[in-house]
Amino acid sequence: MKPNIKVALSFDVEDWYMGMELKNHEMEGKERRLTVGLSRILSLLGKKGVKATFFILGMVCEMYPEEVKSIAKAGHEIASHGYSHTMVYKLKPASFRDEIKRTDDLLSDITGKKAVGFRAPYFSITSESLWALDVLIEEGYKYDASIYPGYNYRYGIPDSPHDIYKYPEKEIIEFPVSTMELFGRRIGIGGAYFRILPLFLTKRGIMKRGNINKNIENNADTVIYLHPWEFDPKHPKIKVAPLATLTHYINLGRTYPRLKRLLDTFSFTTCIDIIEEKCR
Numbered sequence: 621m622k623p624n625i626k627v628a629l630s631f632d633v634e635d636w637y638m639g640m641e642l643k644n645h646e647m648e649g650k651e652r653r654l655t656v657g658l659s660r661i662l663s664l665l666g667k668k669g670v671k672a673t674f675f676i677l678g679m680v681c682e683m684y685p686e687e688v689k690s691i692a693k694a695g696h697e698i699a700s701h702g703y704s705h706t707m708v709y710k711l712k713p714a715s716f717r718d719e720i721k722r723t724d725d726l727l728s729d730i731t732g733k734k735a736v737g738f739r740a741p742y743f744s745i746t747s748e749s750l751w752a753l754d755v756l757i758e759e760g761y762k763y764d765a766s767i768y769p770g771y772n773y774r775y776g777i778p779d780s781p782h783d784i785y786k787y788p789e790k791e792i793i794e795f796p797v798s799t800m801e802l803f804g805r806r807i808g809i810g811g812a813y814f815r816i817l818p819l820f821l822t823k824r825g826i827m828k829r830g831n832i833n834k835n836i837e838n839n840a841d842t843v844i845y846l847h848p849w850e851f852d853p854k855h856p857k858i859k860v861a862p863l864a865t866l867t868h869y870i871n872l873g874r875t876y877p878r879l880k881r882l883l884d885t886f887s888f889t890t891c892i893d894i895i896e897e898k899c900r
């Protein structure tokens with residue numbers, strides 16, 4: 621029997637090279653492989669009867685409109701990942717707004733629905749780019765899922781809340797990146813950690829956050845984040861900065877079987893489902 625705990629499952633939908641900090645001209649001509657990982661995800665979720673949230677890049681909407689349509693048709697939550705996978709803190713508010721509007725138009729043209737959830741590329745809403753929340757509110761967003769409550773070399777707002785919260789004095793809900801304590805350090809649940817750490821540690825992290833077994837750590841809802849390219853271990857290998865190369869390619873073959881096992885362990889749903897239940 622599954623524990624009485626619901627976990628949000630999310631995918632940041634981008635092709636394998638789009639989150640590798642490449643310059644525009646370096647992205648040109650890269651092999652398009654989004655469908656390889658995406659179709660494995662959609663068929664697994666379909667088999668297991670699980671709905672998830674897909675944070676989709678505007679660039680992806682332009683390159684793969686049929687695939688975006690099929691995600692929406694399968695009943696998953698469609699949300700925004702911005703347009704170009706540029707870090708928010710490297711953008712000016714006006715160009716961030718352009719990215720948001722452009723992706724909004726693309727998503728609603730394809731799906732017929734306005735996205736209400738946003739996740740920044742590289743979780744790049746940090747203390748330097750909190751103005752982005754105001755842009756999101758003005759553009760009709762109900763929640764953001766970009767703030768990492770810890771420190772990472774690219775992102776994070778240490779000491780920010782670990783559970784879903786209404787952002788103080790702003791009309792937006794934050795579903796922060798889920799973390800767990802390991803060897804005295806706070807690390808993310810999902811992404812590269814999902815591949816690097818043994819699966820039992822991810823499971824234990826979710827249980828502790830859910831306050832199951834009275835082993836209180838956070839007592840918080842959990843969101844897992846993954847990418848279609850993590851379900852396509854044979855995508856091309858290129859070299860970027862050493863740490864980024866390592867975290868991108870390590871243990872790629874483990875993502876699919878691990879997610880399959882995790883889906884049998886916990887009940888999963890969309891981000892908006894958990895937020896609406898919590899903030900009712």
Ligand SMILES: [Zn+2]
Binds near residue numbers: 740
């Ligand atoms: Zn991304």
